[in-house]
Amino acid sequence: MKRIGILTSGGDAPGMNACIRAAVRVALSSGIEIMGIRRGYMGLITNDILPLTRDEVSNIIHTGGSILESSRCPEFETDEGRQKAATTLRNQGIEGLILIGGDGTFRGGAKMAEKIPVGIIGVPGTIDNDVYGTDFTIGFDTAVNCAIQAIDRIRDTARTFERVFFVEVMGHHTGFIALHAGMAGGADSLVIPEDRVGIEDICSRLQEGHRLGKKSAIVVVTETENPGYSYQIAQEVTRITGFESRVCVLGHVQRGGNPTAADRVLGTVLGASAVQALADGKKGVMVGIVGGKQKYTPLEDTWEKEKELNPRLRQLVQLLW
Numbered sequence: 001m002k003r004i005g006i007l008t009s010g011g012d013a014p015g016m017n018a019c020i021r022a023a024v025r026v027a028l029s030s031g032i033e034i035m036g037i038r039r040g041y042m043g044l045i046t047n048d049i050l051p052l053t054r055d056e057v058s059n060i061i062h063t064g065g066s067i068l069e070s071s072r073c074p075e076f077e078t079d080e081g082r083q084k085a086a087t088t089l090r091n092q093g094i095e096g097l098i099l100i101g102g103d104g105t106f107r108g109g110a111k112m113a114e115k116i117p118v119g120i121i122g123v124p125g126t127i128d129n130d131v132y133g134t135d136f137t138i139g140f141d142t143a144v145n146c147a148i149q150a151i152d153r154i155r156d157t158a159r160t161f162e163r164v165f166f167v168e169v170m171g172h173h174t175g176f177i178a179l180h181a182g183m184a185g186g187a188d189s190l191v192i193p194e195d196r197v198g199i200e201d202i203c204s205r206l207q208e209g210h211r212l213g214k215k216s217a218i219v220v221v222t223e224t225e226n227p228g229y230s231y232q233i234a235q236e237v238t239r240i241t242g243f244e245s246r247v248c249v250l251g252h253v254q255r256g257g258n259p260t261a262a263d264r265v266l267g268t269v270l271g272a273s274a275v276q277a278l279a280d281g282k283k284g285v286m287v288g289i290v291g292g293k294q295k296y297t298p299l300e301d302t303w304e305k306e307k308e309l310n311p312r313l314r315q316l317v318q319l320l321w
């Protein structure tokens with residue numbers, strides 16, 4: 001393999017730059033040229049591609065976002081768009097492609113690969129952690145740490161005013177961020193898509209806490225299609241219980257900032273593994289870490305199979321309040 005490409009697509013996640021840096025340095029030291037594709041699949045459609053050098057990836061290991069930028073690219077969802085992208089790959093002589101993103105990114109890449117014999121390797125990068133085939137995705141740990149910093153701060157004011165706070169986190173229809181941030185932040189209750197809790201359940205838990213002497217409470221809520229859903233819950237809970245409530249929607253603050261050590265290490269390991277996988281002739285797989293060991297997962301499993309929340313953590317959050 002002489003020339004490979006790398007791109008980041010979908011929501012950016014802290015640690016993506018560490019991943020790009022590792023991939024570039026491992027590729028160059030193995031005599032493989034590596035091209036950076038800008039703005040995800042948009043860069044393949046518009047031929048926005050640059051060779052990456054060692055210097056280009058200096059001083060980025062500690063930064064959030066993606067030096068290659070990212071996009072959600074509706075044109076790539078069409079057959080015509082994917083054909084344009086495949087033509088660019090052919091013209092550029094790119095034989096292998098590293099995709100850093102989530103299952104939607106991998107699905108699009110796999111469809112494009114039906115048009116051109118390019119080796120595709122996926123690297124799980126999303127704050128949501130909702131990718132099958134890896135225990136953790138790049139960016140998740142940083143997002144959770146961001147959320148618990150917010151919860152810690154909110155706890156101070158919640159306690160002082162004897163209020164119930166609803167802290168809304170991201171997660172793209174899954175409760176990974178809520179579960180981990182809720183546990184680490186000592187939340188009283190979670191509202192996650194995986195548990196169909198109703199308003200009554202939330203109210204009775206808060207009322208029970210009140211009976212046990214709790215003067216304030218924190219409920220961590222996973223955002224829905226429309227961020228801000230917690231305002232409705234808070235209003236209803238106050239109406240039913242009489243507890244004073246406030247809402248804090250964390251939003252995109254969770255997507256930025258310096259990656260934690262865990263995300264830098266994960267990004268680095270997976271970036272290096274992705275290049276190695278291409279050099280070894282692997283294709284159509286995602287590199288991940290499961291139980292501390294490197295694992296290759298067929299790309300289609302990432303969108304066909306669902307990753308489950310850790311049942312032990314779910315059980316403990318129920319107990320520890």
Ligand code: F6P
Nearest residue numbers: 011072126127128170171172255
């Ligand atoms: O997938 C990452 C994520 O941050 C989700 O948690 C969130 O639902 C979505 O992206 C927001 O997307 P956008 O930045 O396009 O609004």
